[in-house]
Amino acid sequence: MNFKKQLRNGILTNNPVSGQLLGLCSTMAITTTLFNGIGMGLSVTIILICSNVVISMLRKVIPDKIRIAAYIVVIAGFVTMVDLLLQAYLPALSENLGVFIPLIVVNCIILGRAESYASKNGVFASAVDGLMQGVGYTVVLVIMCIVRELLGSGTFGAGVLGADGVRILSEQYPAMLMILPFGGFLTLGCLIAFTQWFNQRLADKEASA
């Protein structure tokens, strides 16, 4: 098993958001402040690792015909647990992410990894895959949060560094449209283009070396 390759896959070449284009709904909706991005990224990572491990353990027990139903039961179970735990111990985060935590159940990243990786690989490899894909998702969220928060609200780290974060642009400059879904698409488009360009460059370098 190649640890480094999986990390590179998760963050760059096969990033769940900018490579596989999965989980875009939550990416668009919650990336308005750094606090939300980190919280959502970590929640998804934890759920992804747990569901990958359990699905990999059960991969020989679950009959093929009902595999999707079985995966969804496992994923929904973990999501509800995380939701309850957040409500109980991190109420501020749970309030901000609101409906997007329960919606992780139908986040394609998790079902996608269950179907394409955990159902075919061993427990440890699946756990690592879950971690790497989760890290990839978190990295994209954090980048989008920083860009959108800076251009849309003019602050950095709202919720992480104090309630309103550090003001970088003065009040009159920030463009409201960056906070709106439109700004999300704009940021994501640029990010995907950059990742693809970077991947291409990497591939070219490797080919010529």
Next chain:
Amino acid sequence: MKNALYIARLTGVLLLLTAVVAGMLAFVNSITKDSIAAQTAEKADAAKRQVLEAETYTALDTGDNAAIKEAYVADELGFVVRVAPNGYGGEIDMMVGISADGKITGVAIISHAETASLGAEATREDWRAQFEGLGGSVAVDKDGGAIEALTGATVTSRAVVKGVNDALAFVESLGVLE
């Protein structure tokens, strides 16, 4: 016969899996239940005191008024009404304080699911402060009222206004205002 066995196996596996997951959920629920309930109660309590500080709050019968979730008499000072108007992202659970002469003493938002940086700005203190001292019925500026709507979040602003109006109307209907 072979087919029947296969179907039984499918059902069995799914049933077993669901039962295990349900069991685990019941366990997590049992350890988080109290903490969640305590937090909600604490937040509602803090909101009550925030909108109208009083020694004791006596619950009022709200009858079959669907717009009013809870209502309290706050000593001699006035009333605290809990309403939950529909905002952009679902119900906005909020508390409205109304003085004995029918003026708003404060508006607090207990929980909401509005868009961050847009509708969620309704929780900002300087925005909520606009309501203080108003009475009768309120409206956002777009509808010819005195409340300055949040930029890009007219739906949220109107929802909060509706909640406040529901509370005002309820207190008015009690017929005990000075």
